[in-house]
Every structure is written in C-alpha cells, then in structure tokens.
Amino acid sequence: MxxxxxxxxxxxxxxxxxxxxxxxxxxxxxxxxxxxxxxxxxxxxxxxxxxxxxxxxxxxxxxxxxxxxxxxxxHVKKTDLFEVELDTRKEKDTPYVVAERSELMDRIQTMIDDLPNRQREVMQLRDIEGYSYKEIAENLNIDINLVKTNLFRARRKIKESLIKVDAYGL
Known part of the structure; x- marks a missing residue:
C-alpha cells in the first residue's frame, strides 16, 4: 500500500x-x-x-x-455521550420539550450501556453506523445469524425497558 x-x-x-x-x-x-x-x-x-x-x-x-x-x-470512567438531534423542524421547541427529549435520550443511552457487550456492539454497528449484517459479522468475526439474534435481543430489551418506564403507574 x-x-x-x-x-x-x-x-x-x-x-x-x-x-x-x-x-x-x-x-x-x-x-x-x-x-x-x-x-x-x-x-x-x-x-x-x-x-x-x-x-x-x-x-x-x-x-x-x-x-x-x-x-x-x-479502567476508563464511562461518560455521557448520546447527544443526538432528533427534531429537524425549523421552529424552536419549548424548554419542556427539549428537557423531555434530553431525558429520553439519556435513558436510552443508559439502556444501551447496560446491554451485554456483543449486543451493544452489534446495535452500534447496525443502527448507528449503518453496516449490513454481513459486514457486522465480518467486523466482529461472528456468524451472521448471531448478529441478527444479538440485534433482535438488544432492540427488544430497549423497547421493553422504554415501555416499562413509560407505563409505570398506569
């Protein structure tokens, strides 16, 4: 090269x-x-x-x-990182909406951080980086079916955690 x-x-x-x-x-x-x-x-x-x-x-x-x-x-100390702009509208949101969105993103990041390493890696590569299943399998040196399983479990766990938190008290 x-x-x-x-x-x-x-x-x-x-x-x-x-x-x-x-x-x-x-x-x-x-x-x-x-x-x-x-x-x-x-x-x-x-x-x-x-x-x-x-x-x-x-x-x-x-x-x-x-x-x-x-x-x-x-032994690196983990810090908050999940800063994503969700809304692309031109109008400004109220401080309440901004705070609520920020809180939601913090909760999601915490949930992602709590995932097992393999699930977190697969979710990062697929949902954030946009890699194909085949590319993820090659990157992590695992079977493509294991990629799909880990991604499914990670997404399901995040979804269930969000539903549980949002349904609390109902």
Whole structure:
C-alpha cells in the first residue's frame, strides 16, 4: 500500500472508527488516541494489506481490539455521550420539550450501556453506523445469524425497558 491508496481507502474511515471507538471507551480523547493508533498500525502493516479482503472490516476489528485494550488498561470512567438531534423542524421547541427529549435520550443511552457487550456492539454497528449484517459479522468475526439474534435481543430489551418506564403507574 502506498501513501495515495492509504489516503483514499483508509483515511476516509477515520470518522467511523472514531464513532465506533467512542461507543466503546466513552471518552473523546481516548477514542481519538485509539483511532490514531489504529491508523498507525494499518500503515505499519501496509505490506500485508494486499492479503486482506475487506480493509474496512479489518480496520474496525483493530479499532475494537485497541478500544477494549484501553478500557482494560486504564479502567476508563464511562461518560455521557448520546447527544443526538432528533427534531429537524425549523421552529424552536419549548424548554419542556427539549428537557423531555434530553431525558429520553439519556435513558436510552443508559439502556444501551447496560446491554451485554456483543449486543451493544452489534446495535452500534447496525443502527448507528449503518453496516449490513454481513459486514457486522465480518467486523466482529461472528456468524451472521448471531448478529441478527444479538440485534433482535438488544432492540427488544430497549423497547421493553422504554415501555416499562413509560407505563409505570398506569
């Protein structure tokens, strides 16, 4: 792999790698470090890239492993991350609606954080990153049926938790 190919094929992946790492380590700076280490490793292994069938899946696997290594070595404290703008309307919402939405997103993020690791990883890759089932199976090195099962269970658990919280007191 030469510099040109690296810039064309690997560097465009850095934002996906960052989001994936951030979902695991829950720390902005640590996720940036992980991505940088991943890119360095890819560059150092540039001679072996010709043997790799799916470069993106390989980069995702490196990112996952480095993120987990960071968590194990640093005992990183998890922080709040799930900041998503749900509403694209031009009108401004009332402070009550904004607070309610923020509270809902915090609850959902907590529920996602409480999922088993495999379910959380599969949900991140499918629902947030938009990977296909096949790509997720390759990234995580698991069977495609296991991907579907983990995603189904993760979604069901989130849905049941939301229904339980919203139905409380009825």
């Amino acid at each position: 030469d510099v040109k190919r690296f810039k064309e094929e690997v560097l465009p992946l850095k934002n996906k790698l960052y989001r994936f790492s951030l979902n695991i380590v829950k720390d902005d700076e640590l996720a940036k470090d992980v991505v940088q280490e991943c890119l360095i490793k890819v560059w150092e292994k540039r001679e072996d890239v010709a043997q790799i069938q799916n470069l993106e899946a390989w980069c995702m696997m490196i990112t996952k492993n480095k993120s987990l290594d960071k968590l194990r070595s640093k």
